[in-house]
Each structure stands twice: as C-alpha cells, then as structure tokens.
Amino acid sequence: MRIVHIAAEALPFIKVGGLADVLGSLPQEQARRGVEVVVMLPRYRSINGPLQALGEFSYGFAGASQKARAWRSSYGGVGYLFLETEPDWREPYQPPEAERYLRFGSAAAAWLAQYDYDLLHAHDWHAAYALRLQSRPSVFTIHNLAFQGELDPDSFERYSGRRADAELLHEGRVNLMKGALLAADRVTTVSPRYAREIQTPEFGMGLDGVLRSISAKLKGILNGLDTKLWDPANDVHLPQRYNAQRLELKRRNRTQMLAIARLDPGLPTLGAVTRLTRQKGFDLVLQKLPEILNMGLNLILVGTGDEDIEAGFAEMAHTYSRRIYFKPAFDEALAHRVYGSTDIFLMPSRFEPCGLSQMIAMRYGTPPVARATGGLADTIDDGETGILFEEASPQGVFDGVKRMMAQDRLAMAKKAMQKDFSWGKRVDEYLSLYREALS
Numbered sequence: 115m116r117i118v119h120i121a122a123e124a125l126p127f128i129k130v131g132g133l134a135d136v137l138g139s140l141p142q143e144q145a146r147r148g149v150e151v152v153v154m155l156p157r158y159r160s161i162n163g164p165l166q167a168l169g170e171f172s173y174g175f176a177g178a179s180q181k182a183r184a185w186r187s188s189y190g191g192v193g194y195l196f197l198e199t200e201p202d203w204r205e206p207y208q209p210p211e212a213e214r215y216l217r218f219g220s221a222a223a224a225w226l227a228q229y230d231y232d233l234l235h236a237h238d239w240h241a242a243y244a245l246r247l248q249s250r251p252s253v254f255t256i257h258n259l260a261f262q263g264e265l266d267p268d269s270f271e272r273y274s275g276r277r278a279d280a281e282l283l284h285e286g287r288v289n290l291m292k293g294a295l296l297a298a299d300r301v302t303t304v305s306p307r308y309a310r311e312i313q314t315p316e317f318g319m320g321l322d323g324v325l326r327s328i329s330a331k332l333k334g335i336l337n338g339l340d341t342k343l344w345d346p347a348n349d350v351h352l353p354q355r356y357n358a359q360r361l362e363l364k365r366r367n368r369t370q371m372l373a374i375a376r377l378d379p380g381l382p383t384l385g386a387v388t389r390l391t392r393q394k395g396f397d398l399v400l401q402k403l404p405e406i407l408n409m410g411l412n413l414i415l416v417g418t419g420d421e422d423i424e425a426g427f428a429e430m431a432h433t434y435s436r437r438i439y440f441k442p443a444f445d446e447a448l449a450h451r452v453y454g455s456t457d458i459f460l461m462p463s464r465f466e467p468c469g470l471s472q473m474i475a476m477r478y479g480t481p482p483v484a485r486a487t488g489g490l491a492d493t494i495d496d497g498e499t500g501i502l503f504e505e506a507s508p509q510g511v512f513d514g515v516k517r518m519m520a521q522d523r524l525a526m527a528k529k530a531m532q533k534d535f536s537w538g539k540r541v542d543e544y545l546s547l548y549r550e551a552l553s
C-alpha cells in the first residue's frame with residue numbers, strides 16, 4: 115500500500131502545534147508496518163535543510179500555468195516531499211492563508227497526478243483542496259474543526275480559476291473543510307468523543323448538520339504519542355531523567371526549575387504548555403488565578419496566543435512574581451522541562467479534539483486537571499490518572515484544582531505513567547480504514 119499524507123506541518127521539520135506531532139509519528143508507525151508512506155508539506159522558508167532539490171514542475175492556478183519547486187527528505191523510513199509555491203512563505207498559517215493553501219493544494223494535485231499512489235490522507239482544511247482535485251481513494255482527518263478555510267466565492271474563483279460548486283459552499287461562503295468532508299471516502303477525527311461532539315450544535319462550529327449527514331463514514335481514532343520523543347527516562351532536556359519507579363528524581367527537576375523561575379521552592383506547582391487561545395480556556399484560569407494560587411500553588415506557564423490573555427498573565431506574573439512564571443514563547447526545551455518538573459498539569463480547554471499535552475503530561479507523571487471534553491475525556495481516567503471537571507467556567511477550573519489537591523498525587527502520577535499512549539493499535543485502526551476506503 116502506498117499512502118500520501120498531506121498537511122500544513124510535520125515534525126521534525128516544522129511545528130506549531132499537535133498536528134506536527136501527529137504527522138511526525140503516525141507515518142513512521144505506518145512505515146514500520148510495511149506501508150510505503152510519503153508526507154507532503156509546503157516548503158516554508160523556516161524549514162532548514164538539508165533538503166534534496168527535485169526540480170521544477172508546472173501547475174495551474176488563477177487561470178495560468180505556474181511553476182513550483184519540489185524538494186525531498188526522509189525521516190524514520192518516511193519520504194517527505196516539500197512543494198515550494200512561494201519563495202517568501204516563511205511559516206505555517208501566515209496570511210493570506212486561504213490563497214496560500216489553495217495554491218499549495220493546486221500544486222500538490224498537479225504533482226499527485228504524475229505519481230502512483232493508492233490513497234491520499236489529507237489533514238485539516240489546508241489539505242482539503244488537494245483532496246478535492248485528485249481522484250484516488252481518500253481519507254480526511256479533522257484535527258480541529260475551529261479552522262475551516264473559509265473565503266468568499268469571488269476570491270475562490272479568482273485564485274482557483276473555477277466557480278465554487280454546491281459542495282464547497284456553506285452559508286454563502288466557500289468552506290474548504292466542508293468540501294473535503296463531502297468528497298472524502300472516509301472521515302476521521304482524533305478522538306471518539308470529539309467525533310460525537312462535533313455532530314451537535316454546541317461543538318459543530320456550524321458544520322454539525324454536514325457532519326451528521328456523513329456520520330456513516332465518520333470515525334474517531336485517538337492520536338498516539340511519539341513515545342521516543344516524549345520519554346522522561348530518555349529526555350535530553352531534563353536535568354534529571356526518571357521513570358515510574360524513580361519518581362523521586364523528578365523532584366530534583368522541580369527544585370531546579372523553581373530556583374531558575376524564582377518561585378516559592380516549597381510549593382507544589384501547576385504547569386501548562388499551551389496556545390493561549392479561547393479554545394484552551396486560560397482566560398477562565400485568569401479570572402480565578404489568585405484563589406487558585408491561594409490553595410498553596412505556583413504556576414509555570416509557557417505559551418503564546420491572544421493578546422489579551424497574554425497581557426493578563428504578564429500582569430499576574432508581575433503582581434505574583436514569587437508564584438507565577440510566565441514565558442510568552444514557543445519554547446520546545448522549556449516545554450519538556452515543564453512536563454518533567456511540575457506537579458499538576460492544567461488543561462481547561464473549552465473543546466479539545468484530542469490533545470497531546472495531557473498525554474505527554476501523564477507520561478511524565480504530571481497528572482492533569484482538565485475539562486471533560488473531547489480527547490481529554492477519552493484519555494484521562496477521572497480520579498485515577500487525573501481530574502476531569504465539567505463546567506467551562508472559572509469556578510469549574512477552581513473546583514477541578516481543588517479536587518486534585520485532595521488526591522494522593524504520587525499514586526496518581528504512577529498510574530498515569532503506566533498508561534499506554536503509543537500509536538500501537540491506533541495505527542491498525544487507520545490501516546483497516548484505508549482498506550475500507552480502497553475496497
């Protein structure tokens with residue numbers, strides 16, 4: 115079987131969020147099972163070589179023939195193919211997003227037309243247009259329904275050189291996500307619970323009706339972790355490596371971390387590594403932060419996102435400088451150290467398709483306090499490997515942390531570390547889905 119994945123980001127080349135983790139581990143696991151796998155990505159400027167140049171090819175866009183350049187690399191038995199459609203495209207999701215990914219999709223489809231493969235697996239709306247332009251069996255995965263790739267029909271026509279058909283139109287706008295949902299042979303999302311949630315108006319982001327209409331081909335498959343990359347016993351970023359039998363070693367990481375962050379050395383510490391957007395619920399945390407810290411806690415937060423949430427935490431960190439350390443940055447090394455040194459991981463998401471951070475946290479013996487939604491509810495055993503709270507409100511977060519404070523956290527951490535978050539059987543689920551799509 116020869117599979118082509120197409121997405122906007124993938125480790126080890128470029129990462130903004132969890133999508134990159136998935137595209138940097140699922141294809142490798144598939145390759146290990148004997149599948150031939152290629153991952154297609156845009157060639158962003160910030161991707162550092164060494165990439166092998168494959169030369170130029172033509173594709174149609176905006177009613178004209180255009181040139182793109184292809185590059186390749188390999189990682190973990192998987193071929194990575196990079197398409198350069200615009201030399202100054204620095205990183206994922208840079209505006210004008212819709213135009214850029216439509217262009218990328220057109221180039222990808224032109225390249226695929228020359229290539230022999232069995233099935234295309236497209237991820238999120240950035241890959242939706244390529245899926246529609248090609249004709250082989252296909253699987254589309256929703257990693258986040260909040261981003262659908264919407265644009266006005268006139269712009270779509272200008273860019274693509276075609277009129278939007280009914281499948282692409284949704285409430286008067288072109289909706290690339292919807293187009294892929296309807297065109298794909300199978301649709302997946304990244305947890306069983308999110309697969310159910312998105313069929314309701316509360317979580318459907320306006321597409322719940324479409325999702326209900328395709329429910330027969332929609333399935334939730336949990337994401338796995340790259341358990342080599344995320345392994346406290348072998349993590350180069352940790353001063354002290356540890357496992358479930360030597361959890362006391364993790365305390366040394368905390369001592370060092372609290373000294374560097376100049377926080378109260380005697381207190382248990384909440385950790386968070388996150389995008390600071392409404393989805394992640396940290397605005398709720400802000401509204402109750404003094405009360406939460408008053409339970410006898412520090413907070414270490416690494417994340418960037420919405421200006422008002424960032425400003426709120428910066429101000430709080432200034433006021434409570436001995437209790438809050440806030441780093442408004444994307445910092446891979448610090449992220450590893452937060453997972454590997456804090457006591458409780460905070461993840462109060464309003465919605466969460468799967469979430470990798472809580473799985474990483476459990477693997478590092480840092481039991482999460484999270485909202486009972488999507489993949490959080492599917493991966494955390496309430497009262498066993500973490501705490502789930504129901505209400506997306508400041509009080510909900512407060513109550514969740516309070517419940518956690520009453521737990522035997524050492525026992526919880528040990529149990530959490532024992533859980534299997536590897537791709538394991540989840541890869542088989544994808545492979546049998548591919549077979550269904552191919553039959």
Ligand code: ADP
Nearest residue numbers: 131132388416417443444445446449469470471
């Ligand atoms: P999402 O993809 O919605 O952002 P996930 O929980 O699925 O959320 O995945 C987030 C991934 O990105 C995790 O690997 C997490 O460690 C990483 N991450 C998020 N924010 C940061 C940050 N500020 N610095 C480093 N890594 C981050």
